[in-house]
Amino acid sequence: MEKTHPTDKPIVVLKDVWKTYSMGEVKVHALKNVSLEIRHGDFVAIVGPSGSGKSTMMNLVGCLDTPTKGTVFLESRDITKMSESDLASLRGKTIGFIFQQYNLIQNMSAFENVLLPLELQEFDDYSAEKRAAELLKLVGLGDRMGSRPTQLSGGQQQRVSIARSLAANPEVVLADEPTGALDSVTGREVLETLHRLWKTEGKTIILVTHDMNLARYAQRFIELKDGEVVRVEKNRDVQKVDYRLPEKQQGIG
Amino acid sequence: MKLDKCLKIALNMVMHSPLRSWLTIVGIVIGVASVIAIVSLGNGLQNQVNSQLSSLNANLVTLSPGFERGQGGGFGRFGGGPGGFGGAASTAVATLGKNDVRALQSISEISLINTQISGRTNVSFGGESGNLQVSGVDPKTWSQITSSKVGQGRFLEPSDKGVVVIGYSLASGFFKSPITLGKDISIEGKSFKVIGITSDTGRFDRSITMPIDDAYGVLGSTKTRDDYDNIQVVLKDGTDIDAAVAKITAVLMSSRNVKTQDFTVSSTKDLQQSVSSVTSSLTLFLTAIAAVSLLVGAVGIANSMFTSVLEKTKEIGIMKAVGAKNRDIMTIFLFNAGLIGLVGGLLGVVLGTIASSFISSLLTGSGISLPGIGGRGGGSVTLVSVDILIGVLAISVFVGLLSGVIPAYQASKLKPVDALRYE
Numbered sequence A: 001m002e003k004t005h006p007t008d009k010p011i012v013v014l015k016d017v018w019k020t021y022s023m024g025e026v027k028v029h030a031l032k033n034v035s036l037e038i039r040h041g042d043f044v045a046i047v048g049p050s051g052s053g054k055s056t057m058m059n060l061v062g063c064l065d066t067p068t069k070g071t072v073f074l075e076s077r078d079i080t081k082m083s084e085s086d087l088a089s090l091r092g093k094t095i096g097f098i099f100q101q102y103n104l105i106q107n108m109s110a111f112e113n114v115l116l117p118l119e120l121q122e123f124d125d126y127s128a129e130k131r132a133a134e135l136l137k138l139v140g141l142g143d144r145m146g147s148r149p150t151q152l153s154g155g156q157q158q159r160v161s162i163a164r165s166l167a168a169n170p171e172v173v174l175a176d177e178p179t180g181a182l183d184s185v186t187g188r189e190v191l192e193t194l195h196r197l198w199k200t201e202g203k204t205i206i207l208v209t210h211d212m213n214l215a216r217y218a219q220r221f222i223e224l225k226d227g228e229v230v231r232v233e234k235n236r237d238v239q240k241v242d243y244r245l246p247e248k249q250q251g252i253g
Numbered sequence B: 001m002k003l004d005k006c007l008k009i010a011l012n013m014v015m016h017s018p019l020r021s022w023l024t025i026v027g028i029v030i031g032v033a034s035v036i037a038i039v040s041l042g043n044g045l046q047n048q049v050n051s052q053l054s055s056l057n058a059n060l061v062t063l064s065p066g067f068e069r070g071q072g073g074g075f076g077r078f079g080g081g082p083g084g085f086g087g088a089a090s091t092a093v094a095t096l097g098k099n100d101v102r103a104l105q106s107i108s109e110i111s112l113i114n115t116q117i118s119g120r121t122n123v124s125f126g127g128e129s130g131n132l133q134v135s136g137v138d139p140k141t142w143s144q145i146t147s148s149k150v151g152q153g154r155f156l157e158p159s160d161k162g163v164v165v166i167g168y169s170l171a172s173g174f175f176k177s178p179i180t181l182g183k184d185i186s187i188e189g190k191s192f193k194v195i196g197i198t199s200d201t202g203r204f205d206r207s208i209t210m211p212i213d214d215a216y217g218v219l220g221s222t223k224t225r226d227d228y229d230n231i232q233v234v235l236k237d238g239t240d241i242d243a244a245v246a247k248i249t250a251v252l253m254s255s256r257n258v259k260t261q262d263f264t265v266s267s268t269k270d271l272q273q274s275v276s277s278v279t280s281s282l283t284l285f286l287t288a289i290a291a292v293s294l295l296v297g298a299v300g301i302a303n304s305m306f307t308s309v310l311e312k313t314k315e316i317g318i319m320k321a322v323g324a325k326n327r328d329i330m331t332i333f334l335f336n337a338g339l340i341g342l343v344g345g346l347l348g349v350v351l352g353t354i355a356s357s358f359i360s361s362l363l364t365g366s367g368i369s370l371p372g373i374g375g376r377g378g379g380s381v382t383l384v385s386v387d388i389l390i391g392v393l394a395i396s397v398f399v400g401l402l403s404g405v406i407p408a409y410q411a412s413k414l415k416p417v418d419a420l421r422y423e
Ligand SMILES: Nc1ncnc2c1ncn2[C@@H]1O[C@H](COP(=O)(O)OP(=O)(O)O)[C@@H](O)[C@H]1O
Pocket: A021, A022, A023, A028, A029, A030, A048, A049, A050, A051, A052, A053, A054, A055, A056, A057
């Protein structure tokens, strides 16, 4: 009954990746020789204690940063060798971000925030506006499209950011502690939304969390400790999710 | 990203600018407004001077004692007929007299000669008195040479004695009760009958003109009889003015028997040239001052842009995360700076236009008059042209863009991770 995802083709590959931050004399090795593969349609949870290098890894996977050593491949292309504008374009098309602090643009309405990636990808106005409206409805904010982030609750803002992450119809959704700023009920609902996207849209989801309860929604765990991958394993006990959304989401936040 | 979308985002940024950005805009507004006010004032002055100069007789040549290279015989003299500040102040020795007039009479190109003197003296009427400029002219020729028009009464005639023609402004506004035709005014204790009043040209005119023989009587303490402050000659129509000036100079040099020229011959043409060179350099100078304030405005924009880039660091990171290229960020911030320039420019244009009409009404309404240039009822002292407005607006936008280049470039170069981490 569950939809089977094509997990043969890798979409993100990290090969012998090091990331070192230098702060004056002190060097912090945030990632130490990390290699991993994430395939199309995966739902991966990157777990580990605070400071273990999860965000650093996310930034590399999301092409927001480049490794100190080693290579990162996105859709078989070496991001360290790409021009800035090609990389931006590839990032915009392939990856959608969900951040812990939502990172919405304060002076734009929910609708404009969701529209932004579409405008960056030069969608025509009609289809861009249609898609933005549909996505906001999908996350249960069809009636709050004109609201600014400050007029929305944390849960609602995070749903706007989910809608934004999906706008350009990316292959991969990266979520770095997406529930970190939310209460546990709202947090679980956000996770369920992600799970549903994975299930119904066939997206590749990469979830960063230090909370093992939330990680249970994923298919696989990658555990980091002190910048090293200490465990990669399949989730034998995937959280059961109830798909009565989106109506149910009207109540979130 | 398409340009119209970049513009939309930039516009959104301007609209939600903090107060500080608006203060930056005020800097530009003031710069633009002062450029417009000053340039329009300069243009207006130039316009008025030109129209007054063009009303002068082009065939008029003025001789004055003492030699002044290049310049005419003093600016105060144009436009107002007789009068002037006495261009001979620098050379007390040389004078113009009857012999010179005789020499001039031998020159065939000359059709009219007017000899005149002028000075300030005490004038009273109806129990009040004031210090005014009095000119003595040759009553035979003055009426044909002067650029004034008679409004009431008549001009001087050859046989006149003890009479004056006065300026409209003096007649109507100087003393409490207006001076009317036929009244007597007292000059240095002598009584003169007003036989003519000049017409109201909108120009400030407090002249008193009388036959030169009478003038020696009232200006006696400062003037020697048969010495002239200047001689005006009118050339026959169609005369080559430069050649005639050269000829007059040569004839007078030989009749005066001098090796170095001790008198000045200036034509209206010379005067027109020197006046317009003065007014245009004045305008240029004032514009340069105004441009400095525009420059200050530009520094303000640049400063505000740098701060704005800092403030927007996180947003830049967000936009990059959702697919913005360096070029998009650069474009957005350039548009932002250009829009600040545009908004400042537009407000400045409005303010500058208001300021310039205010200056105009201030100068004309209060009767303030620049030498020879009055403005009462005679049109605006300032001249705002569409060219200037568009030009200044374009400069303002350009200044905005220019001052935004470096901040915009900095913004575009931010690494997405670094930008996103910024709080
Ligand atoms: N920009 C940075 N400069 C210096 N050190 C950093 C920077 N970002 C992260 N680090 C360090 O790298 C390590 C890993 O950080 P991070 O990837 O944020 O961990 P996590 O997301 O798992 O909490 C930490 O020790 C952190 O202090």
